[in-house]
Amino acid sequence: MSIKPIIHIPDPLLREVSKPVERLDEGLHKFLDDMLETMYDAPGIGLAAIQVAEPIRVVTIDVSRDDEENAPIFLINPEIVWRSTIPSLYEEGCLSIPGYYAEVERPSECKVEYLDRDGKKQLLHADGLLSTCVQHEVDHLNGYLFIDYISKLRRDRTIKKFAKIAKQSGKPSGMAAHVEAPMYELDDVAPIAMAREEDGNDAVS
Numbered sequence: 150m151s152i153k154p155i156i157h158i159p160d161p162l163l164r165e166v167s168k169p170v171e172r173l174d175e176g177l178h179k180f181l182d183d184m185l186e187t188m189y190d191a192p193g194i195g196l197a198a199i200q201v202a203e204p205i206r207v208v209t210i211d212v213s214r215d216d217e218e219n220a221p222i223f224l225i226n227p228e229i230v231w232r233s234t235i236p237s238l239y240e241e242g243c244l245s246i247p248g249y250y251a252e253v254e255r256p257s258e259c260k261v262e263y264l265d266r267d268g269k270k271q272l273l274h275a276d277g278l279l280s281t282c283v284q285h286e287v288d289h290l291n292g293y294l295f296i297d298y299i300s301k302l303r304r305d306r307t308i309k310k311f312a313k314i315a316k317q318s319g320k321p322s323g324m325a326a327h328v329e330a331p332m333y334e335l336d337d338v339a340p341i342a343m344a345r346e347e348d349g350n351d352a353v354s
């Protein structure tokens with residue numbers, strides 16, 4: 150297994166629509182293992198293949214708590230087939246937008262159809278954090294990011310900051326991988342960051 154570099158905004162790849170997986174072979178299994186290792190290492194609770202610059206419809210998720218055993222889920226060609234009409238609010242972050250968090254409202258529950266690691270068709274009824282994570286990751290496969298749900302002003306400001314960082318690092322792709330300083334404004338996120346610590350949620354995906 151190996152850890153893959155995660156791309157950041159404003160890398161245009163993050164806006165691409167990923168292609169369905171057509172063959173589940175050894176190469177894909179290895180890729181899934183690499184994605185999982187990359188996600189745990191980050192650390193994050195979800196990762197879409199496009200975040201490691203591979204535009205295929207593959208997602209890894211693990212929303213187990215630190216004191217629980219790992220419970221990885223592999224979603225291949227996931228499709229959300231049902232969404233609850235009841236909204237819920239979660240503090241979200243994204244491994245492709247490191248250090249930035251915002252509250253996003255999404256349907257509190259969803260059902261997702263997908264192929265598992267063995268190519269078997271599965272239907273998962275997700276709620277709570279898992280529901281949010283599934284929707285966040287499937288959005289990635291369609292070129293959407295969680296900042297698309299916040300105000301245009303805040304979104305533009307965030308993108309601008311990351312573009313500046315990418316430019317300074319001399320990497321045109323936006324892969325400013327290891328940024329030391331926080332990129333958000335404290336008045337934006339400080340109270341939320343504290344709440345995150347208290348409830349142990351780590352919705353970074």
Ligand SMILES: [Zn+2]
Nearest residue numbers: 243244245354
């Ligand atoms: Zn993300």
